Amino acid sequence: MKTQQWLKDNTYHHSDFPSLESLVKEKEKQNLSISLCIPALNEEETIGKEIVLLKSELMTRHSLLDELAVIDSGSTDRTCEVARSFGADVYLSSDILPEEGEKKGKGENLWKAIYELEGDIILYLDADIKNIHPKFAYGLLAPLILRPEVKYVKAFYDRPLILSGGTRPSGGGRVTEILVRPLFSLFFPPLTVFVQPLSGEYAVRREVLEQIAFPVGYGVETSHLIDVLQLYGLEAFAQVDLDQRVHRNQETRALGKMAFGILKTFLQRLRMHGLIDELPETGDVLHQFQSTGTEYEQIEHDLSESVEERPPMLEIQSYREKFGRD
DSSP: OOHHHHHHHHEEEGGGSOOHHHHHHHHHHTTOOEEEEEEESSOTTTHHHHHHHHHIIIIIISTTOSEEEEEESOOSSSHHHHHHHTTOEEEEGGGSSGGGOOOOSHHHHHHHHHHHOOOSEEEEOOTTOTTOOTHHHHHHHHHHHHOTTOOEEEEEEEOOSSOOOSSOOOOOOHHIIIIIHHHHHHHOGGGGGOSOTTOSOEEEEHHHHTTSOEESSTTHHHHHHHHHHHHHOGGGEEEEEEEEOOOOOOOHHHHHHHHHHHHHHHHHHHHHTTSSSOOOOOOSEEEEEEEETTEEEEEEEEOTTTTOEEOOGGGOHHHHHHTTOO
16 A cells, blocks of 8 residues: 555544544444553553543443553552542453463553453553543544454654644654654555554554564554554554643653663564564663763663563463453
8 A cells, every 4th residue: 555545544633533422323333342441550640530531421421432441560659549439440460361470561561451351442542641532532443433444543643842833743752753763664664654653542453452462561562563564464554643642751761761672672573574584682781871970880771571572362371261262
């Protein structure tokens, strides 16, 4: 599919879709069930507002969502307490599939949600969205409800860091522009159609999620795009403009860890999909610097756990039994 044609046919604005009532009718006509997963770690300041708004608008007032769950990585603040008090189902990641052990990372939460939640479609929304609005849900769900051939829908939006006038910048964050977009341009040109390939908001059909592996750390969004492209082609994707997303911003040092995890995942995908024959042994330690006056110290971050991957859920026997996949 040509890039410009895909952008024309598969890129939407959240205002393009019919009313919520129409979407609910179409969802019910197809007998679809939809689960919302909010992966969380120490998000007590924002998670309550998200749950209140989405539950009241998209479960009580309009029956678009059938399930709203928080998958928590072990918060040390009041995230779980707040989420429960506002009516979300709350699960500790460590309690899901305990026989598979526990790993730390957002990707781990996303993977375990496939087992715990019941929906035919799973919608993932980050827990730190300060300007949460129902469009973050219905905007991503609408293409899946209205177009059966679409299987994976990504969000994009402005991410304001400073006030600016003039034209609207249409791009991703710093890691996207410096690392991911150049890599996609070199190795997976079809994936350059995504305005924000690393956005943490997306909706996916269960039949897709259960077939793909999940890096437990920062590489999960990158791996999803590559693996789904290989399985279904670009026509299975859509993206939706949600206008603006306000959230906290990470310092450059933290983005280094993100870039490290993404690059490791990317190299693994090159090998997995036969684009390179072999790779030299690569380390799992990121080296950074900090200085005090004229003294410089090298800091080492062992990221070995964050670059591990969970297998496709279809390889987990208890999942196959629960969802009748045997």
